[in-house]
Structure formats: structure tokens, C-alpha cells
Amino acid sequence: MLAAPLASHAETRPLRFGVVADPQYADAEPHLGMGRYFRNSLDKLRTAVAAFNAEDLDFVVTLGDVIDRDVASYAAILAVYATLRHRHIVLLGNHDYSIAPDRLSAQPGLLGLSATHYEYTHGGIRFVVLDGNDVSLFAPPQGDPRWQIAQDRLGHLAAQGAENAKPWNGSLGDAQFAWLGGVLGDAKAKGQRVIVMNHYPVFPANPHNMWDSDRITALLDGQPHVVAYFCGHNHAGNYGEAAGLHYVNFHGMVDTPAENAYAIVEIERDRLDIRGFGREPSRSLRLRTA
16 A cells, blocks of 8 residues: 555546545454444445445545454455555554554554655645654553653643543654644645645544644644645544634444445535545535635
């Protein structure tokens, strides 16, 4: 799998790409209390891939949590992704790190990633992919200083009674946050629109939001060329708009026994249209201008 599509976009048609969030596959019995049907994600993903393959798309993105647990889970679901005829962009979610501790440092390579956060330009749009697991309780290997920073951040939020003070959320390291600011500044100088993608939501307020969501939204809201933020993690889905910036939380594929959840996004001029399938709602969103 490739971390970033490199081909130029033909100006004769809109930019179009597929979106999947939280397949969370495992060869495991359902968790009925949470409504998670892990095995069923294989057939759901096959259906989504067939729909994507029937369309003229620039790429397909999975917004994290390809698996629910165990490195062994990757074999079956990556075999389904291998039938995709489009480039596949993949983000890491918290469940992608539910693997043996001695495999944590090798995790990005399991999905063919050379970096966990990166950016690329396609169809004149700058896509910025964040790694919300950067400072967390599950991604940093033992002895990594980011683990203690994560403890401190979570403890601080918990002391404030913050609803997102959950051990299954994460945050950006300061170096990645500075990198994000630099990429946004470069895109602004080049007159490029930006879409940010991350596994974790940051807005509206929600128990699933990143620990440092406030500083991220403050940065994004002050960048009028940033037009959308796409994420997963909250399987119920969500949507919010702030000063014309659209925060779209896509529904989790793993939920429900049979009903699917995926989407095809089309961007043309001042519009972003989401064609939802199954539980994913369709939306037509007007893009703000810098």
C-alpha cells in the first residue's frame, strides 16, 4: 500500500475519492454490547471495494483501525484491499496498535507506510495526514518519552473532568504540531486548499476527541484555505462546521451485523459532495474561500 498518490489530476473532471473508516477486522465473535461485528467487516469491505472499483476515482482512503487486534488480523483484510484497483491511502488508528508490544515499532511497515504522518498534493488540493497516536498510551514503545507525556496529558484532562479524557484517545507531539503549522503555511503561500485527515475527531466536542483538540482547532480555524477535516474513531459518526470549515466524522464500518458504511467524495470548485452508502449520510458542503 502506498502512503500517498503521486499521479497528477486531470483538470477535466472533479477530484473523486473513496472513504472507509474503522473496518476493525478480527476473526473474533461480535461484541454485542458495543455493536461491533468484527468478522463481518470482510464482506462489507468487499462490497465497498467493488463499488470503488466501478468508479473513476483518484484514490481510496481508510481513516484508521484497519484491524481490531493482533498482527495476524492483517492477512485477511489486506487481501481484500489488494483487489482495489485504485491507490490506497491508509492512516493508523488506536486499534492498529492493539498488537504485541515487541511489534509496536514496526507497526507502520505492516501497512506499507514509511511515515505515520505525511502530506501530498492531488488535484490541486494539499492533503495533510496526521498521526493522532503520536503521544498516546498505546503507540509509543516501552521506554519512549512520549508515553510519560501521554500520562501527563491524560491526567491533566481527567483532573479537569474533560469528556475526552479517555485512554483510547491520543494527541500530537509538539514536533508534529509544528510540522502541521509549517505545511499549512506553505500551502497558503502556494494558494492551495487543504484537507486534513486523521483517525481522531477534534470537533464538535465529543468523548472521542483528541486530547489536544483545542490547539488543533485553533490552528485550523485560523487558516481559511483549510476547507475540511476528515476522521473516524467515533463509530456513530458526527459533523460540525466552524467558520466554514467542515469537520466530517465518518461512520465505522465494523458496527451493525450487515449494514455497511463508506462514501465517495467529489470536490469541484466551491463544493464538496459526499455520497454516502449504508449508514453513511450524504452531504453537500460549500467550501470556504481563503
